[in-house]
Amino acid sequence: MSRHYPFCLSTLPTVFFAASLALLMPASVSPSLAQTASQQAALSDHAKTESRTEKTLSAESVQPQAAQTAVANPAAQKGITGRAIDKVKEVAKSAGDIFSRVPCQPPKGGNKSVGSLPHVASRLVAGEPVVIVAFGSSSTQGYGTTSPEFTYPNRLAAQLRRKYPTADITVINAGKGGEDAPEMMKRLKIAVIDLRPDLVIWQVGTNAVLRNLDPEETAKLVEEGVGRIQAAGADIVLIDPQYSPRVNEHAESAGKMTKLLGRVAELRKVGIFPRFAVMKDWHEGQSIPIDNFVISDGLHMNDWGYACFAQLLGDDIIKSVGQIKLGVHVPSDVRTYRPM
Incomplete structure (x- = not known):
């Protein structure tokens, strides 16, 4: 990016x-x-x-x-x-009113669950403050928006506060344009772990695809980072690359990246939001023109794209928290995993 x-x-x-x-x-x-x-x-x-x-x-x-x-x-x-x-x-x-012209709808059949979020759920049930860190590159920072209000972390924060009006919810935007796993790992402690978050949403992999970096090396760094975040006691949701013309020019690398990030999530027992698949469905499943959700650089999302992404991510987080509250989905031990 x-x-x-x-x-x-x-x-x-x-x-x-x-x-x-x-x-x-x-x-x-x-x-x-x-x-x-x-x-x-x-x-x-x-x-x-x-x-x-x-x-x-x-x-x-x-x-x-x-x-x-x-x-x-x-x-x-x-x-x-x-x-x-x-x-x-x-x-x-x-x-x-941002969805008045083009509605925001999930893919047919729904999204894959972002996984269980026991730490966030327990904090909400106890009435304790919740801190969420959005970690990533320029699409976390919000490049392409017309106002910081429309970045996905700010949209997500507004949605969660509407759902949990009595909760003290803080969403910190720790996105930095141009970075991927190697640079993010260098600032993981200061930008994420030292903030003692209850949930980390980690958007990663797009710049690695654009730079032709080895997807497996990126996945190993992400797995290491996930382990460090888990050791600090936070829930995690990974966000894979976006579906956009410039990313699609590296289709093979993008495909490997999304699969490997999914594997990290599975091995580490953390959530993943399949952004690539969701955005692909906007275009191929819902017949939404790409320029309705991607700006003219062919890479970054526009206000509608960020808003819909945040809405669907927020829906999944709310659903997962609800399952934990009801005891429907009891997570396995997140410390038990098989290294890649």
Whole structure:
């Protein structure tokens, strides 16, 4: 995947929300300025005859008073704040309406289960905070989205919070464009394990395919990383490469990668979300044009692609947690495995 990420996109929502919060906070008015405002409000006709000295206030003193008066004006404050709130609602509505044109549907027959998530389930049942780390490359970081709101980790976080409204759920985006297993392993401890997550969603393998790296070597590194994450006590879901024109140019390597990652998941008793198969079904099974879910670079997903991916992943996580809560699916010992 590309190493270039449009960081300018990530700064806009931060500035906007900071501005919104500033508008929503009550203005702090010092006693002297409050008195000045009161005096100005109480001016009568005889005030027009005040001395020339009092009339010729400097620009430095007049401008702050005018600004303070505007902020203290309830009508003006309500108008500005109202516009800010309307903008927030507009953004939220756009996020909710993203599937209005093209519905997000799972493949026929459903997805393969992401596996059991006993740690996350137990934390939710106990009412304890849940920390999820989304680990990966540019499609985790969110390259191709029009706003950080539409990255898959943010979409997933919103979905889980809707499902578990009383739970304290944190989703950390630890994606870094251009990386694959060799680079990810170097920052695994700091970016993932040191955060003490309850669930790690690890998207990996695409850049290895694009670089013509040996799929088996990549799978060995992933298995090693999975072992380290399990030793730290977290549940894991692996995400395999995406179905897209540039990945499909390396069809043989992509096929091997998806199979080997599936084997790692099976051996290590962890979950896997078959992103390649899901996206392939969008195009070949549901007849959705590729440019409806992949941007013009032929590699990264667009807002709809990330949103549907996150929705289906979230559905699987919620289903798996529900099974654990009901005792339907009791996982085997994740420490028992056969090395590749």
